[in-house]
Amino acid sequence: xxxxxxxxxxxxxxxxxxxxxxxxxxxxxxxxxxxxxxxxxxxxxxxxxxxxxxxxxxxxxxxxxxxxxxxxxxxxxxxxxxxxxxxxxxxxxxxxxxxxxxxxxxxxxxxxxxxxxxxxxxxxxxxxxxxxxxxxxxxxxxxxxxxxxxxxxxxxxxxxxxxxxxxxxxxxxxxxxxxxxxxxxxxxxxxxxxxxxxxxxxxxxxxxxxxxxxxxxxxxxxxxxxxxxxxxxxxxxxxxxxxxxxxxxxxxxxxxxxxxxxxxxxxxxxxxxxxxxxxxxxxxxxxxxxxxxxxxxxxxxxxxxxxxxxxxxxx
Amino acid sequence: xxxxxxxxxxxxxxxxxxxxxxxxxxxxxxxxxxxxxxxxxxxxxxxxxxxxxxxxxxxxxxxxxxxxxxxxxxxxxxxxxxxxxxxxxxxxxxxxxxxxxxxxxxxxxxxxxxxxxxxxxxxxxxxxxxxxxxxxxxxxxxxxxxxxxxxxxxxxxxxxxxxxxxxxxxxxxxxxxxxxxxxxxxxxxxxxxxxxxxxxxxxxxxxxxxxxxxxxxxxxxxxxxxxxxxxxxxxxxxxxxxxxxxxxxxxxxxxxxxxxxxxxxxxxxxxxxxxxxxxxxxxxxxxxxxx
Amino acid sequence: xxxxxxxxxxxxxxxxxxxxxxxxxxxxxxxxxxxxxxxxxxxxxxxxxxxxxxxxxxxxxxxxxxxxxxxxxxxxxxxxxxxxxxxxxxxxxxxxxxxxxxxxxxxxxxxxxxxxxxxxxxxxxxxxxxxxxxxxxxxxxxxxxxxxxxxxxxxxxxxxxxxxxxxxxxxxxxxxxxxxxxxxxxxxxxxxxxxxxxxxxxxxxxxxxxxxxxxxxxxxxxxxxxxxxxxxxxx
Numbered sequence: 001x002x003x004x005x006x007x008x009x010x011x012x013x014x015x016x017x018x019x020x021x022x023x024x025x026x027x028x029x030x031x032x033x034x035x036x037x038x039x040x041x042x043x044x045x046x047x048x049x050x051x052x053x054x055x056x057x058x059x060x061x062x063x064x065x066x067x068x069x070x071x072x073x074x075x076x077x078x079x080x081x082x083x084x085x086x087x088x089x090x091x092x093x094x095x096x097x098x099x100x101x102x103x104x105x106x107x108x109x110x111x112x113x114x115x116x117x118x119x120x121x122x123x124x125x126x127x128x129x130x131x132x133x134x135x136x137x138x139x140x141x142x143x144x145x146x147x148x149x150x151x152x153x154x155x156x157x158x159x160x161x162x163x164x165x166x167x168x169x170x171x172x173x174x175x176x177x178x179x180x181x182x183x184x185x186x187x188x189x190x191x192x193x194x195x196x197x198x199x200x201x202x203x204x205x206x207x208x209x210x211x212x213x214x215x216x217x218x219x220x221x222x223x224x225x226x227x228x229x230x231x232x233x234x235x236x237x238x239x240x241x242x243x244x245x246x247x248x249x250x251x252x253x254x255x256x257x258x259x260x261x262x263x264x265x266x267x268x269x270x271x272x273x274x275x276x277x278x279x280x281x282x283x284x285x286x287x288x289x290x291x292x293x294x295x296x297x298x299x300x301x302x303x304x305x306x307x308x309x310x311x312x313x314x315x
Numbered sequence: 316x317x318x319x320x321x322x323x324x325x326x327x328x329x330x331x332x333x334x335x336x337x338x339x340x341x342x343x344x345x346x347x348x349x350x351x352x353x354x355x356x357x358x359x360x361x362x363x364x365x366x367x368x369x370x371x372x373x374x375x376x377x378x379x380x381x382x383x384x385x386x387x388x389x390x391x392x393x394x395x396x397x398x399x400x401x402x403x404x405x406x407x408x409x410x411x412x413x414x415x416x417x418x419x420x421x422x423x424x425x426x427x428x429x430x431x432x433x434x435x436x437x438x439x440x441x442x443x444x445x446x447x448x449x450x451x452x453x454x455x456x457x458x459x460x461x462x463x464x465x466x467x468x469x470x471x472x473x474x475x476x477x478x479x480x481x482x483x484x485x486x487x488x489x490x491x492x493x494x495x496x497x498x499x500x501x502x503x504x505x506x507x508x509x510x511x512x513x514x515x516x517x518x519x520x521x522x523x524x525x526x527x528x529x530x531x532x533x534x535x536x537x538x539x540x541x542x543x544x545x546x547x548x549x550x551x552x553x554x555x556x557x558x559x560x561x562x563x564x565x566x567x568x569x570x571x572x573x574x575x576x577x578x579x580x581x582x583x584x585x586x587x588x589x590x591x592x593x594x595x596x597x598x599x600x601x602x603x604x605x606x
Numbered sequence: 607x608x609x610x611x612x613x614x615x616x617x618x619x620x621x622x623x624x625x626x627x628x629x630x631x632x633x634x635x636x637x638x639x640x641x642x643x644x645x646x647x648x649x650x651x652x653x654x655x656x657x658x659x660x661x662x663x664x665x666x667x668x669x670x671x672x673x674x675x676x677x678x679x680x681x682x683x684x685x686x687x688x689x690x691x692x693x694x695x696x697x698x699x700x701x702x703x704x705x706x707x708x709x710x711x712x713x714x715x716x717x718x719x720x721x722x723x724x725x726x727x728x729x730x731x732x733x734x735x736x737x738x739x740x741x742x743x744x745x746x747x748x749x750x751x752x753x754x755x756x757x758x759x760x761x762x763x764x765x766x767x768x769x770x771x772x773x774x775x776x777x778x779x780x781x782x783x784x785x786x787x788x789x790x791x792x793x794x795x796x797x798x799x800x801x802x803x804x805x806x807x808x809x810x811x812x813x814x815x816x817x818x819x820x821x822x823x824x825x826x827x828x829x830x831x832x833x834x835x836x837x838x839x840x841x
Binding site: 047051053055100101104106108109110112113114116117118120121122123124125127128135232238242245249253283286287289290292293294296297300301304 | 405426590
């Protein structure tokens with residue numbers, strides 16, 4: 001236990017020192033990786049721990065991105081606060097979705113398809129909603145306004161992303177050691193046996209989706225502030241969902257560090273390649289995606305618990 | 316006000332595309348019904364067949380319909396290979412693994428296509444690409460008519476195959492009850508292999524016949540898989556007749572909604588229907604509840 | 607004093623199959639009641655109705671004097687009736703300790719307290735040495751013991767055991783019988799359904815009061831209806 005704590009502190013120290021040595025390009029790659037790790041961990045709360053394999057988390061990501069952005073543009077509310085409003089809204093939407101879905105006992109593959117459908121509906125609505133500028137999307141202006149979550153340099157974004165990941169890992173670890181977290185696991189493993197053990201499975205699933213949705217929304221707000229652009233094509237497509245799933249499944253679903261490992265490997269390396277001055281960048285990026293996809297399949301077949309189980313086996 | 320002739324024209328185009336969608340969805344639903352695997356890469360198999368057909372036309376000047384002689388066996392083989400290399404190893408795994416692995420296959424196809432052919436939209440022009448004949452108030456586009464006829468023929472052949480042949484019956488038996496089928500001597504692994512290959516071939520056939528009037532890029536697969544989901548769910552996941560009806564329905568809905576509302580809103584409505592069906596009638600709107 | 611469990615005129619039909627027809631019986635405090643019947647007699651359906659998996663078409667289920675008909679399974683578990691599953695349902699990817707701890711969290715809020723309780727129960731059922739094994743790696747008897755431990759850890763007043771002896775070897779059946787007796791001796795009532803006649807008979811015969819208390823009629827398909835043999839004892 002103490003050893004693990006020491007490793008954690010050292011890792012955190014190294015992570016905190018990255019901006020001192022990394023250039024802006026490389027730092028961008030790290031930010032993207034941390035952002036992906038955070039998203040993966042947030043999805044992991046529902047999918048990894050509670051076994052609710054949602055394919056519609058882009059919906060919550062999008063809610064976060066649009067909520068903080070619209071609150072800032074229309075009411076002048078700083079995104080530092082607006083992101084919490086977005087999280088609350090996403091949490092409510094998640095709970096409502098869960099209540100509807102579980103009322104009709106939708107499970108497994110059907111649950112996945114319903115959530116996928118929900119995100120597609122949201123994208124269609126966003127495309128036709130003029131108030132949020134439809135498919136054109138919303139551009140934010142680059143400026144130096146730390147109180148409003150705008151920075152000119154990469155370093156502050158890096159530290160925000162790092163803090164989010166650290167907080168999310170902490171939340172995952174607390175969850176693992178809590179009654180609620182144990183209930184999530186029971187639901188994931190077998191709902192009938194969970195009920196027979198006194199677990200209110202409907203409540204546990206609803207809480208899992210709501211919590212996971214709210215946490216995912218923070219990532220959306222971060223995206224908006226980092227890229228300064230929000231549109232249905234960027235935040236409400238399957239792309240954010242895919243990022244969450246890849247990192248989680250490759251690293252290890254239902255663990256606090258697996259999704260970080262998987263995300264850093266996938267998103268981080270991809271982004272690093274994109275930003276390095278190769279002769280033929282396009283080919284390299286696509287080629288690396290191809291390699292990842294093959295890696296994903298191989299890992300899922302031969303290491304269904306994810307890369308994290310490699311370390312565990314040795315320990 | 317939109318005139319009646321325009322509506323009829325739209326219905327006709329809905330019928331044609333609906334037939335193609337039905338074939339794609341039947342491949343998807345057959346695989347699910349038998350192996351219990353939701354193949355996210357199914358739409359990308361359509362895309363792959365479109366590219367093969369495109370290049371056969373560009374390089375060997377082979378007409379898309381003639382190229383079926385190459386495309387169909389090739390993709391039966393691709394399906395078999397995918398099954399042996401990948402799918403077979405995850406059949407017993409949970410649904411989440413099915414979804415992730417087939418998503419992985421989707422990414423493999425997409426990036427392979429992107430790596431070799433680039434992301435541009437490409438199309439071909441055959442002698443009949445823009446031909447049509449006038450029938451009463453509407454113009455019947457030849458290329459689309461051909462695609463629909465071939466698709467419906469394929470659906471019919473598949474239906475007869477499943478209903479009449481020994482192998483077809485074995486496939487249906489395995490879809491109903493895996494253990495039961497194994498007990499009465501069905502070679503279940505072989506049935507899985509054949510079903511997956513047939514599903515792949517159905518996707519490939521649909522891909523080939525739409526090439527004369529459709530543009531292809533590495534990313535067109537997404538649209539097809541989303542359609543296949545919706546149709547298969549409407550018809551009841553695993554139901555072949557349901558997928559046929561669902562395909563035609565979605566063809567009509569798509570064609571009509573394009574007259575009245577934007578495509579993105581039409582998409583949202585289709586998915587709202589999907590959600591409603593999944594909640595209220597998870598066995599599909601045409602199917603019957605299993606007791 | 608009212609009965610711990612009272613099943614009153616319960617009927618349940620699935621399509622054309624009348625699984626339960628007007629079943630009435632009760633279990634008192636500190637009692638072991640056995641229901642014997644062949645497969646298909648509706649035994650497991652009876653358990654499912656008592657524990658809230660299905661609501662009965664007709665009739666009522668009362669537990670500790672409360673009408674629990676139609677309650678969700680977890681509420682019935684909280685009120686004090688815990689069941690095992692015939693086909694052991696271990697949490698495949700969780701350890702033995704984790705599984706039993708989830709049961710213990712039914713009554714104990716703190717993780718430390720639940721862990722301590724789970725270890726006690728594992729000691730009792732003889733799985734303490736397997737605490738870190740995953741559910742999916744257990745043998746049949748270990749699964750049955752784990753099922754028992756998980757149910758027991760929820761702190762039930764009534765333990766419902768679904769075929770705990772089925773699939774076990776004779777010596778394992780002996781061990782299981784001894785274990786159930788130990789649990790009952792701790793003050794837990796037990797309702798046991800079994801088609802291994804011997805297991806039930808032994809459990810009761812030892813107490814020497816066979817044939818008292820229970821008269822449950824479990825009707826199955828067509829003409830094959832059975833009067834469940836009763837075997838009960840007062841400890």
